[in-house]
Amino acid sequence: MKKSKPTIHEIAKLLNIDSSTVSRALNDSKLVTQKTKDKVLKKAKEIGYQRNMLASNLRKSKSNTIGVIVPRISRHFFSSTIAGIEEAAYTHGYNVVIAQSMEKLEREKRIVGNFISNRVDGVLVSVSMETVSAEHLERFNQTNTPLVFFDRALPNVNNSKVLIDDYQASLQATEHLIEMGCKKIAHLSGPKNLAIYKNRLKGYKDALKLNDIPFDSKLVFASALHQEDGYRLADDIIKSKKAIDGIVSANDLAAIGAMKKLKESKVRIPEDIAVVGFSNEPMSAVIEPALSTVDQSGYDIGKIACNLLIDSLKNDGAIATKTVTLSPTLIKRASTLR
Amino acid sequence: MKKSKPTIHEIAKLLNIDSSTVSRALNDSKLVTQKTKDKVLKKAKEIGYQRNMLASNLRKSKSNTIGVIVPRISRHFFSSTIAGIEEAAYTHGYNVVIAQSMEKLEREKRIVGNFISNRVDGVLVSVSMETVSAEHLERFNQTNTPLVFFDRALPNVNNSKVLIDDYQASLQATEHLIEMGCKKIAHLSGPKNLAIYKNRLKGYKDALKLNDIPFDSKLVFASALHQEDGYRLADDIIKSKKAIDGIVSANDLAAIGAMKKLKESKVRIPEDIAVVGFSNEPMSAVIEPALSTVDQSGYDIGKIACNLLIDSLKNDGAIATKTVTLSPTLIKRASTLR
């Protein structure tokens, strides 16, 4: 019933050698003859040996694992990011553990404790919308666990970060609307504690300034950027009678929600109101009119962040922290082309 | 620099008691006085102690972790599933490790080895499209690791399974098209090694039979069900001049690809060709016309599967395997309503 798994000691006994030799053989150490290695490998396969990583990791006091904290994996951006992370991790022999905060600080804290208990070697973090301080993440620094932020980083922390140039992207997106003739542009913004949303807001503002359009704080609508938020806010926009003719949304979901309401209200897109989103969710290519948006190349972000982390891991943290900023691409589609 | 993490021995030394007492205190054993427990807990917090799960797990030779293998997390169905799994796991104190096979058998095999090495207590599996035999999964049975399949199961294995009634759903979807007046209905099918696709095909066939519509194998198009496949196959359908007036797709992505081609070719949906998908991806509500589809309640599947697994874990595998089949819901939208 309880078939206990074979250990190196079994192999050692069967071959009449010491378990330490078996261990070294399995690890392809140069301290062991090829002949012995062959014997060991053969026997290991024969009895179906599988290294107990718990024991190995305990002894080496590292888990060979990279922990990843993301708000939620169902967002296309984050699942692309994870694909990039896995790619980089696997080519360097690391495993990846993914955890979702579901945008809740509470869950994020729990994950941190968990990762520390399980001795992940390093962490990649994109914080939740509720996260305002790095207090709970400090524990990683205390335990000497390198941490790299990606996309959603916290300010005033001494960690490497891989970001996209949200400011530039948002500025471009807004200027694109202006080029298309929009004069009164609203902005759907996210929680202002997150730098990415602050930067997107700033890009929007500066684009207006550069084009001599007065900024009106009443045209900035903050929310959690759910689809329903966009829907609701579009309703506000329509009812406001402010002659708004363009919407720059800080994500695609809210933009899509807004489009839904606009279409229901027979507001023509882009003729009456042009809409641009952010993140290039697959949905945005499918909706009609197709939504212009900013592609964040999540795969690259993940890969780069993971490589940064691995560098720091291989150098025992003796590496300067750095910030990599990628340039996103504005994808122009029917929702803005007029 | 290398701040080593505190252990129970540190705590023991500081309090002048034995580490075994500390261990018991931290585990809230009834063999320890409340007074001692308080002392230990206080000191533990004071020095920032965090249990080393590697050591704990090694000693107990279990990891308190449930491994999950899914084809890819970016599919809405699977990310809902994972949400359900995490919910069930966390309420029972288990951790969850997610791994994506990316529909590749090779990766699936690698993950299996990995899970065994890391001594996951149990596994939840939805196999890749390439998986035809359970050979590699047999290793879990050999090592006494309970396994529960969900959604994509393998035939002829003695494991619990949580499935949806694909046959019934597909039959319903097809009959719905027939009710809408479709006479010549095509089916976009998936890899025939997977039971879910076989059942969906069978449901389609039987719906025709029940309604005295002759089955024509030339109207069944098999593919990997990517969006591009749908796009390509729709083209074939149009060019075939077979007067096809309905499409039952085995997933939403292919249905959406097909719709794209149909719309480009000025084929009206649903007037000329009605389309129904499968899985209720968020995209399907956004596309125009909105895509009728089958909702699989992924969250429930995940939760039920995980609870089954936990039952078996708590009873040391001494529990009969069972198959739970959920009834999915057909969501009727504009792509079929005429």
Add this chain to the structure above:
DNA sequence: AAAATATTTGCAATCGATTGTAAAATTATT
């Protein structure tokens, strides 16, 4: 108050793999 019982605590082995160092076996040198 002594004996018997019950409650706490400490000792030491254990989980399985790794690794520094010593011992043994092999090869090279004179």
Add this chain to the structure above:
DNA sequence: AATAATTTTACAATCGATTGCAAATATTTT
């Protein structure tokens, strides 16, 4: 062939927490 140098293998400690059992302490019973 004897010694030195080198390679290969074995011994034993270690990683940190857990746990059966014995020892010590506290409580109850007579």
